[in-house]
Amino acid sequence: MKKLQILGTGCAKCQKLAAVADEAARALGLPYELTKVTDLKQIMSFKVMSTPALVVDGQVKLSGRVPTVEEAKQLLG
């Protein structure tokens, strides 16, 4: 089970990143669980400096931009 987290305070890009991550994970056919982290203190605990950010199994894979579905697949795989 992959644990995907989307860090962001709810801006438009965060929604987009969530959608892209969701699509990538589904395309890979992985069992996964996607949650959005919107609390600032929690976001900061991942030590990112720009949102949105993608966290896979507790590791920050990407921050500050929205990847393509292709790129997201690689980050998840």
Next chain:
Amino acid sequence: MNTSSSSRLALRLLAAAAGLVAWWLLYRNLAALARWLTYSLAGLIHGTALGAAVEFFAYEAPKVLLLLVLVVFGVGVIRTFFTPDRTRRLLAGRRESAGNVLAALLGVVTPFCSCSAVPLFIGFVTAGVPLGVTFSFLISAPMVNEVALVLLFGLFGWKVAMLYLGTGLAVAIVAGWTLGRLRLEKHVEPWVYETGGSDGAGGSAGGLPWNERLRAGFTAVREIVGRVWPFVLIGIAVGAGIHGYVPENFMASIMGREAWWSVPLAVLIGVPMYSNAAGIIPVVQALLGKGAALGTVLAFMMSVIGLSLPEAIILRQVLKPRLIATFFGVVASGILLVGYLFNLVF
């Protein structure tokens, strides 16, 4: 580099080059095209208010959009070289004054979205970027941006655009420096320092291939131009209406240079307003064309896009009310000064 990514790079380069040629041809022939559309195709009569308004719109709207596409693409590519993490490394441990100048300049080219102002603020201060230097960045990043500069250039010419760039940077530098002198560190919410900061995880963009940089340019065009074009059209349409119908010097008595109270009033109205540069500039242009003073108009614009209530609410999470009030007060004073200075000089 494997074959698929190099062929994709070739394709993107080709698209960019073709786009550039089409852009140039269109841009050069805009004035003639606008005249033809207005007087031949639509059959309007030269010298009428309607004719003037329509020609104005048919020329300005595509011109501004074309400029916007080109510059947003360029800036989108440039921004792939300046991640927030890299900017922070450049600023950490920097002395004030020189740091303020650098921060204001980096604010122009570092990708910034007001929604990530808070993580960025925390990332900066916990990494040892002085508070005043951080503020210089936070002031210049939203206020001096490519959309504002393109619109100013397209509608008023390069002089006004450069003036805006120069004074915007000056406000960011001086206001940040002043805030640094005031020793306000104790008014930062304590939890900020307890987070242990950030190491810029996941933000590596240093070794991005060119293929990806070009893609970032195209994405920026799609996102930014895609978002602002309705504002630009509405704004220019309003401008066109005023251009054709409102009498010359209509605004002079209200926003002219003789009215000393016009600058503070413009700032007072501008601060709570929230709009992007695209929405505000065409209206501003119309005001200016009808006799409003340049300083008053610039002050209005800076306070609308540089300071806003949503920004204050976002920053409230990390700054105590007194610091927010000081921040807004210092920046607003800077803008006020710019307004008066311009009214005095021009």
